[in-house]
Amino acid sequence: MRRIYKLLALLAVMTLFAAACTSDSDTDTADEPAAAAAADTTEAASDATEVTLTQSDCDKTYHVITHGDSGTFWSVVEVAVADAAEAVGCDVVYFGANNDAQAQSQAIEGAIADGSDGIAISLADPAGLEAAARAVVAAGIPLYTLNSGVNNYKDLGAVTHIGQTEIVAGNGAGERFNALGATHVLCARQEQANIGLEERCQGLAETFDGQVTSEFVGLDANPDEQEQTIASILTADSSIDAVLGVGPNLPLRALDAAESAGRTLHIGGFDLSSDLISAIEAGDIAFTVDQQQYLQGYIPVILMHLQATNQNTAGGGLPILTGPGFVTPDNAAEVAALVSEGTR
Template sequence: MRLLSIPLIALTLSAILQASAIATPPAAPTDKTAAKPLRLAFITCAVDQKFFDPVKRGMNDAATALNVECDFLGTPGVDVPAQIELVKKAVADGYEGIAINIIDAKAFDDVIADTIAKGVPVVGFNVDDSASPNARLAAVSQQFEAAGRKLATLALPDVPQGAHVLLTKHDEGVSALVERSRGIQEVLKSKGITWTAVVTGNDAVAGARVVAKALRKHPEIRIILGSGQSDTEAAGRAIEASFPQQGYWAAGFDMSPKTLQLIEAGAIRFTLDQQPYAQGFYPVVQLTLNLRYGLAPASLDAGAGVIDKKNVARVKQLCEEGFR
């Protein structure tokens, strides 16, 4: 499977969008009628999480540019069977293309294959199933295990030999968090780390209490490494509220306005961003070009950009504008 970078595909997309503004469309596009835009559905878990706000912004911007209709659908939390049912319902409701957050490496295989067999193209976004067979045409997602290794490599100089480290995730059953955690532990095993793991939940405020409880139970811990957005924010909140100026620090993944504030304050040293705007924008392009012109989509690496005190002000501005 081809894997392209975001900057490379951005140049190609720019040319496509400029050309579409002046070119005559092909004689027989696959839209039902020229006046009826394609209908696309994004289907995810944790649909109301702040992380997905830039995804929705990217989705809507691409939909406007390409004259298609998009809906962002999903389950309140992590509920794989319910998410699978949403895919089936989207097909029954007449959506012509679907982007799925493939949070389980096996559970979505059948429904994706069945959907494509019915003539509805499927791509992945946010979390991909790249390690096992899956019929999805392509995906826009971070390379999670590599991102975990990157986080650990950045943290490595500040992790003492034989340290006790708290490793967090916000949910069970999300393959991305497992892969990131595996990458983190792989790099840091040379340090002889003792690991304690906790699940914080998707509410960062409540999650901060979970983190604080673990830190009180294990007073020797000074380092918290997160594997997702809300648990990374929860770690920073716990340090800020309960352990300020005591040598505690956190690092993790993704961001929110509060995470950026915590980076400015020093409670979180850095976070790795997976560019969620791109995860909303490019699946719309992939599905639209496939449906209209039969173009096979290529997978895109959403990246693992570092956000720390050096660049947080710029990122904060883009976050306020809805792009990060």
């Protein structure tokens, strides 16, 4: 999905940046179009689309080009991009490629041709995006990576990466399953070629004391397929007593699959949705790993603007980490209201 945010107010950028980076409970309210994009959905958009909002006279244009699908996770990133656009008062073009590396590469190439002042990209498929990413740097345009890309951003010449270290996040999940007493975890993935999701399962295996089985179980756009695939795996292997869904929808599919298979499981997840938080509050799901995707959309825009207008860079050659944090029954109620507002 492609959106261009041009907004009038040039706000106190550094104040907003500091607030976004130091608090887990920011309650920035998006405008109505952005809030609508953040509605709690569990199904991905089927195709990339374009929307243009034009109101500002700023002479800078920044691009945020991801593999996102405008579903539960990425709608929050879009809200953050819109909020950051308001903060800097400049054009920000958002494009979500719906897990299509070719479409994402073409959008990056288009941003270069448009003379972008800064390009931030996710690297779910590093091999598929390498040529386009290197073309950004060759064109003299500052490159940032977000969400996926912590292992590749330096080699590609990006200024910094904004996201979490996926292996470390998986490590934390493994430790929590150990505490729950699990012995065999199914690590369920919703994308086949996303290195970040594979690293979450790898990190789980590094710290979990029992057995880990990693499987692609279907796309988020096909929740029935996900549930049926997980149920089939559970039926085929009675030793599986836990499921880690490496996204916000799969834990819910695992919960339904466990019921249909007549099984009781320890279930953990990644990222946030109102349904997932409700299940955690009810005690049906043990935890979710929170990478705070709002920051992944907000911070790159602020950093690109500061570099373009004040020659500031951040990170010092290291990634800027937005996680992992954990949402459990102990703090789920505090996070729930923010999820409903579209900022968590």
